[in-house]
Amino acid sequence: MTTTSPWQNRQRSDRAPVPLRHGSQVSKREDEAMQRFRRYGLGQFIHFGLYSILGNEYQGVSARDGAPASEWIRAWRGPSAPDGWTAIYDRLNEQFDPTELDARQWARQAKQLGARYVIFTTKHHDGFALWPTAHSDYSIANSPAAGRDLVAEVVDAYTAEGIDVFLYFSVLDWHHPGYSDQVPTDDAGRAAWQEFLSYTRGQLLELLDRYPAARGLWFDGTWGKAWIASHEFTYELERELRERRPGLIIGSRFRNDEHGARHFDSNGALLGDYEQGWERKLPADHAMLAGNDWDCVMTIGPNGWGWTRDTGDDYLKTTDDLIELLMRCRSMDGNLVINFGPDGAGRMTAHEGQIATELGAWVAAHAAAIHDAGHVDLDPTGMGWLTGTDDRIFLTVLNRPVTGIARLRFPGDAERVPTAARILDSGRELELRRTDLGLDLDDASYVDVRIPADLVTERAFVIELELGAPDAPARRREAARM
Structure with missing residues (x-):
């Protein structure tokens, strides 16, 4: 029998297993790290980078009609896009100086929210690293903020507040010359792709070595055909990451098997420690999860994850909306992760501050029903x-x-x-x-x-x-x- 979720075919078949060399490496974990994950209940996502300077517009012109979302503004195309836009964007590192970013204040606000873990963007699709990476010149080390390490600031501040840190990492990298969405077809392209894979491996190992307090990696941008074709490399890299950091938590979005199956291998086994595909969507019911751990990452607005200067008539989720989503997730043993998008200076928005205050007060008063409580096998009530x-x-x-x-x-x-x-x-x-x-x-x-x-x-x-x-x-x- 095959059950289909909104985002992925989840194979639960009685047919004979498919022989796999690059299938799932892990079964359901019961160690302390995953037990802790199951009790988080509520988390915070922070999207911050060069795109935060712009707020989804440039010189008063909105990118709404030409870019998928605010954090994708480098991909702005069409008649509204400025001439030479990619080159303009790629020089934003020369302006990057978040003078008002106080990670300790962020962490205090997250504590008030009731978050038990945070996912922080170390490098988004534009390739700009928020730590002084040794593997690229395109980092905070080549900006007016040189001398700072924002990843270290976040890890240290949140850890001090008792909040676990997961490091977001985008494989997709528009800045690296070797990155390709398509499988290379000539020797030069294949050599460039191998350089990119080496660079990616180097950055991931660097993150684990520099930030030993981080508990997990959260991957994005892994849908490219070249990455999917690199299943042997990604299989071995996952093994290396786990050996490098015992207890490391990796979601199902990192890699695929040799048949291109993502999130679940061709035999239906989860390709990671938890289901990472619930992005702005929720399971229909507890049964479809088949016992897998999971979380749902959710925006406050309808679409973008990065800061948006003018939200216009966009509906912004209220505290009541988020209470409903939180408890729906917990009723199916999942965590809700709410995204915050600070502006280029490092300031959270007023609405995010309101959510932290109001939702945090509700979570504090009802913690017993959230963190250590999970699914109950009773009929839905409608209430x-x-x-x-x-x-x-x-x-x-x-x-x-x-x-x-x-x-x-x-x-x-x-x-x-x-x-x-x-x-x-x-x-x-x-x-x-x-x-x-x-x-x-x-x-x-x-x-x-x-x-x-x-x-x-x-x-x-x-x-x-x-x-x-x-x-x-x-x-x-x-x-x-x-």
Whole structure:
């Protein structure tokens, strides 16, 4: 049987396995690093680089009609693009000087947000490195910010706040002369591509050696045909990275097998430690994940990841939107990673600051339902999302029932059912009762929680249900005679 997700064919087949030399290298991990990953709950993504100087426009002209997104502005094409645009962009390193970037302040804000990990762009598609790499002149070392190492600043500041750091790295590199999207067809092209692969390997090993506190690598730009054809190289490079840093976490976006299968190899095995394909999208349900770890990276705006000077009439996700997304992810054992895009000076936006304050307050008050709580195997409620631990169930109520009753359905033979209920943040006790709806052919046990009419909340609230043995067995009923 084959299940299809919105972004990738996920093969779960009973047919004979395909012989693979470059398939998955890992099975599901249960080590401390991955146990920690599963408890993150909430993360922060930071997109920062040369594109942050521009904010998706140049000299007052918007790139909206010619570039896919603000961080892709170097790819600006069409009638609105300035003459000689690529050369103009490639000289932005001469202006790069984020004088107001204080990584300690960023980390304090992330702590306020409730983030347990951060993903930071060390090098995006333009090839500009935010650390003084020894493998390229196109780095912060050749800018007005020379002498700084932004990767080190972020790693040190976030680690000091107890927030784990993952390093984003784009394989796609518009600046390196050897990079190619297409498979080279002549000797010169093949030699240039080999130089690029050596450069990429060198930078990745350099990142691991320079920043030992970083816990994982988050890859982007791995869809090019030349990279896909380099499956032997990428297989060996993954092995080398893991040997270099035991416990390193690598997502499924890094490489493919020899048949070009990405994220999952041709036998359906995950090509990494967790599913990295949930970019601005979510699984339909928990079952389709087949037990894999995963996270969802999400923009606050509708599209771009880098700073945008003029958001126009773009809808910016609210705190309430992000609470819903967070709890939906947690209900399927996933993490939500919210993107922040500072401007060229290194300042987060006012809206991002508002999100950090408001969402952070909600997360702090409801942490028990987030970090150590995961999927609950109960029917969806329509009221919100369920998370739980061995002895607790948490119902995040986003759609408050007009009846004033929160009803949950448990199997009739459940060994543990709710025995007490309360509002999580205040501890207010709630009336709880077991309800027999008298539905024929339904052996379920229903539990009703009465929501007080005088309970007033500005945002979603969480009902905590304590589990214990049922006080009496479910009543047997005579089946209706037809």
